[in-house]
Amino acid sequence: QPGGLYSPGDALVLLQVDTLERRVLNSSSAWLVEFYASWCGHCVHFAPTWRALAADIQEWSPAVNLGVVNCADIANQKACKKFGITGFPTLKFFKAFSKSPEDGTKIFHPGDSIQNLRQSIITNLEMHKETWPPACPPLEPASVEEIRGFFQTNNVMYLALIFEANDSFVGREVTLDMLQYENVAVRRVLSSEEELVKKYGVTAFPSGFLLINNGTFSRIPVKMEARSFYTYFLRRLPGVTRGPYAPTSAPDTPIKSTLTPRRPADRSKVYMADLESALHYALRVEVARFSVLTGERVRALKDFVTVLAKYFPGRPFVQNFLRSVDRWLRNMRESRIPYSALERVLTNRKEGQAPEVLSNNMTWVGCQGSKPHFRGYPCSLWTLFHLLTVQATRYRRLGTGPLEVLGAMRGYVWSFFGCRECAQHFEGMAAESMDKVRSVDKAVLWLWSRHNRVNARLAGTETEDPEFPKLQWPPPDLCPLCHGVVNRRHVWDEAAVLRFLKAHFSPANIILDYTEPEMVLVVRHSREAKEGAGERAMGEGEERGEAEEEERGEAEEEERGEAEEEERGEAEEEERGEAEEEERGEAEEEERGDNGRGEEDEGEERRPGEPEAAGVGMEVGGSERRGSSGPRKPSIVRMNPKTQELEEDIVDLDNFSELHYKSKALKAAAVAANKQWRLSKRDTIPLLLADDSHQDFDYAAAWERLRRRGRGSKQLIGALEENEGDALRRNHWFRMLGVGFSRLDLSLCIVLYFLSSMCLLGMYTFFRMRTRLRKGRPGFPTA
Numbered sequence: 061q062p063g064g065l066y067s068p069g070d071a072l073v074l075l076q077v078d079t080l081e082r083r084v085l086n087s088s089s090a091w092l093v094e095f096y097a098s099w100c101g102h103c104v105h106f107a108p109t110w111r112a113l114a115a116d117i118q119e120w121s122p123a124v125n126l127g128v129v130n131c132a133d134i135a136n137q138k139a140c141k142k143f144g145i146t147g148f149p150t151l152k153f154f155k156a157f158s159k160s161p162e163d164g165t166k167i168f169h170p171g172d173s174i175q176n177l178r179q180s181i182i183t184n185l186e187m188h189k190e191t192w193p194p195a196c197p198p199l200e201p202a203s204v205e206e207i208r209g210f211f212q213t214n215n216v217m218y219l220a221l222i223f224e225a226n227d228s229f230v231g232r233e234v235t236l237d238m239l240q241y242e243n244v245a246v247r248r249v250l251s252s253e254e255e256l257v258k259k260y261g262v263t264a265f266p267s268g269f270l271l272i273n274n275g276t277f278s279r280i281p282v283k284m285e286a287r288s289f290y291t292y293f294l295r296r297l298p299g300v301t302r303g304p305y306a307p308t309s310a311p312d313t314p315i316k317s318t319l320t321p322r323r324p325a326d327r328s329k330v331y332m333a334d335l336e337s338a339l340h341y342a343l344r345v346e347v348a349r350f351s352v353l354t355g356e357r358v359r360a361l362k363d364f365v366t367v368l369a370k371y372f373p374g375r376p377f378v379q380n381f382l383r384s385v386d387r388w389l390r391n392m393r394e395s396r397i398p399y400s401a402l403e404r405v406l407t408n409r410k411e412g413q414a415p416e417v418l419s420n421n422m423t424w425v426g427c428q429g430s431k432p433h434f435r436g437y438p439c440s441l442w443t444l445f446h447l448l449t450v451q452a453t454r455y456r457r458l459g460t461g462p463l464e465v466l467g468a469m470r471g472y473v474w475s476f477f478g479c480r481e482c483a484q485h486f487e488g489m490a491a492e493s494m495d496k497v498r499s500v501d502k503a504v505l506w507l508w509s510r511h512n513r514v515n516a517r518l519a520g521t522e523t524e525d526p527e528f529p530k531l532q533w534p535p536p537d538l539c540p541l542c543h544g545v546v547n548r549r550h551v552w553d554e555a556a557v558l559r560f561l562k563a564h565f566s567p568a569n570i571i572l573d574y575t576e577p578e579m580v581l582v583v584r585h586s587r588e589a590k591e592g593a594g595e596r597a598m599g600e601g602e603e604r605g606e607a608e609e610e611e612r613g614e615a616e617e618e619e620r621g622e623a624e625e626e627e628r629g630e631a632e633e634e635e636r637g638e639a640e641e642e643e644r645g646e647a648e649e650e651e652r653g654d655n656g657r658g659e660e661d662e663g664e665e666r667r668p669g670e671p672e673a674a675g676v677g678m679e680v681g682g683s684e685r686r687g688s689s690g691p692r693k694p695s696i697v698r699m700n701p702k703t704q705e706l707e708e709d710i711v712d713l714d715n716f717s718e719l720h721y722k723s724k725a726l727k728a729a730a731v732a733a734n735k736q737w738r739l740s741k742r743d744t745i746p747l748l749l750a751d752d753s754h755q756d757f758d759y760a761a762a763w764e765r766l767r768r769r770g771r772g773s774k775q776l777i778g779a780l781e782e783n784e785g786d787a788l789r790r791n792h793w794f795r796m797l798g799v800g801f802s803r804l805d806l807s808l809c810i811v812l813y814f815l816s817s818m819c820l821l822g823m824y825t826f827f828r829m830r831t832r833l834r835k836g837r838p839g840f841p842t843a
């Protein structure tokens with residue numbers, strides 16, 4: 061499993077999307093499957109136990125198999141959803157010959173002890189009623205009659221009897237341990253079976269007796285009356301051999317493993333790639349685990365998306381995306397939202413003058429771990445929420461109170477965060493003190509201090525990436541002023557910490573390295589959306605369980621989604637956009653006022669996503685952004701100077717992409733205007749400005765550079781040409797008439813033609829009448 065916690069060397073079956081159902085359902089053995097997410101700290105913590113359990117019961121495999129599925133692997137996402145997995149780790153037991161994913165029953169693993177888990181497997185095996193796994197020996201206690209006629213009905217040399225109390229598992233464990241061995245059988249006998257106890261003179265429980273088919277018997281001579289001693293003794297008996305069963309440790313399909321190259325990252329920066337990956341994972345993977353969102357989850361999602369739409373300082377098309385999802389959710393009055401309906405909104409579809417796109421790539425940069433299972437999503441989620449708490453201090457007027465962002469985080473973590481034990485820990489901290497937070501500044505500090513508590517708890521555990529030790533943060537090299545010593549004890553200077561957090565989690569400190577350029581995203585996602593629509597249509601036929609949801613979702617989507625998007629959407633966008641703009645403007649003014657008074661040493665305030673000046677106590681941002689205002693030279697990629705050299709190509713490609721896309725956007729705007737779509741001044745002016753500023757850009761040369769760049773670029777070029785081709789095909793009718801003719805132009809021509817004809821006809825009639833009148837006059841008598 062690429063990036064997973066387990067490897068082919070472990071004694072368990074690594075299941076993937078293509079093997080999960082095939083292996084687990086309709087199997088002649090039972091299965092216990094761990095569904096995990098490689099980024100989940102508790103899964104990392106649990107992995108050694110699961111691995112050890114697999115090794116411990118490896119010999120039970122003809123009766124019960126142990127498997128694992130990494131649900132963090134996007135390829136497995138749908139399969140995990142189908143199996144009803146909403147949190148990690150989840151253990152599900154599937155009886156032999158289970159028919160559907162819903163047949164799995166959750167197994168709780170109190171204390172994560174191997175013994176508890178082993179016993180739990182036995183208890184579940186015993187639940188088989190009609191369809192007992194063929195390779196599993198009987199586990200129920202033996203009776204006097206069965207023992208009496210045992211050698212007549214069973215062709216074995218030995219019968220081992222384990223005398224034990226009713227609640228002991230030793231007998232059943234030894235039975236399963238020996239199931240692959242021939243010429244020997246094992247039965248447990250309860251201490252309450254008096255006749256047998258008396259017959260063999262049993263005085264201690266547990267104790268083992270060996271009966272041979274020649275009628276003799278003796279006590280099993282072991283140092284300790286325990287499972288491993290019995291098993292060891294029985295496996296070495298003369299004539300006892302291992303049967304033809306082979307342990308199932310090899311996976312069906314070869315493991316594809318792609319090593320992700322290490323991306324150089326600067327610890328003093330925040331990376332947009334991490335933040336966008338967090339958004340994608342949170343909205344399209346974590347939320348997607350629930351086929352239907354109800355009650356608390358609906359509220360939690362709405363709150364989360366609202367704070368994102370308000371405060372996330374993203375690239376414009378990401379902000380558009382978030383606002384559009386927020387608008388859709390706010391218009392949803394029902395307390396029940398099928399994910400299939402939400403999914404359509406979360407799929408990037410909107411192109412044109414205001415693209416709404418969120419990448420579905422997961423690229424970790426500042427959150428990249430030394431191994432794939434370290435860091436990643438949880439790291440990016442912390443980063444996202446720190447950023448949001450800081451952004452909320454900048455736009456106080458937009459906020460609804462000091463708990464707005466923290467409350468949204470609490471709701472999100474509780475309702476959706478896949479690491480369920482992490483969610484419980486966080487909820488514990490929130491319940492303890494979150495409601496005591498009285499200001500947005502205090503909210504920033506509350507999250508910082510609680511995160512440090514988590515860091516302290518996890519330091520030195522197996523979830524810690526050795527290359528990124530869990531320190532109390534920020535360390536002195538990042539913020540010397542944050543640290544002090546009083547009475548030889550370390551103390552935090554909270555005012556300095558707050559200033560540092562505000563600078564660190566500010567838009568100016570966000571680096572765009574490794575983000576996908578806008579145009580690449582738009583082209584790729586529109587293609588994926590089309591493919592996705594096709595797949596969904598096919599999938600609906602197959603996935604009967606989900607059919608109802610899908611249908612309802614589609615109907616709702618059709619009724620609501622499209623109507624809302626098209627009818628209400630535009631009007632609301634304008635209204636709300638303008639209202640928020642105003643509010644932001646006011647907030648900014650106010651904040652500027654505050655800054656003028658010198659309360660916060662933060663420099664000029666800006667709207668989310670706009671550049672800002674350097675913060676305090678650290679090097680923030682690149683020089684090209686500092687203090688810039690008005691139209692800037694187009695550069696959507698702000699490279700970290702350290703990686704600039706390495707990534708020269710990416711800058712070039714990104715610049716090209718942006719410029720090309722903007723020119724396309726301008727064309728789209730013209731088409732939109734012709735279609736009589738509403739384009740406000742606010743929309744068109746930046747587009748015109750953008751295009752003017754790019755007039756000297758040589759597209760032909762850029763295309764050529766792309767072409768020369770070989771295989772990697774071919775896909776992109778293909779996609780661009782395909783997209784371009786689509787547009788051309790759509791417009792060919794107009795192109796035949798010549799550039800610049802639109803439907804509106806043609807209609808105006810026809811109307812003018814009609815009016816001028818009418819005018820000529822009128823004039824003709826008028827002159828004709830006058831001539832007639834004149835001709836008739838001489839006939840009249842003159843005075």
Ligand SMILES: Cc1cc2nc3c(=O)[nH]c(=O)nc-3n(C[C@H](O)[C@H](O)[C@H](O)COP(=O)(O)OP(=O)(O)OC[C@H]3O[C@@H](n4cnc5c(N)ncnc54)[C@H](O)[C@@H]3O)c2cc1C
Pocket residue numbers: 100101102426427434435436438439440441442443446473481482483485486507508509510511512514515518523524525528529530533534
């Ligand atoms: C809500 C929540 C609860 C969690 N609970 C658990 C749990 O109970 N058990 C478990 O094993 N894992 C838990 N995790 C995961 C764990 O906290 C880490 O996120 C994960 O181990 C990755 O660690 P990391 O080294 O990338 O740094 P993280 O702790 O994820 O930090 C990410 C980045 O934030 C910055 N940072 C670090 N500390 C602070 C701070 N105090 N204030 C501001 N910024 C900071 C640093 O730049 C750091 O690189 C939880 C995650 C979340 C989001």
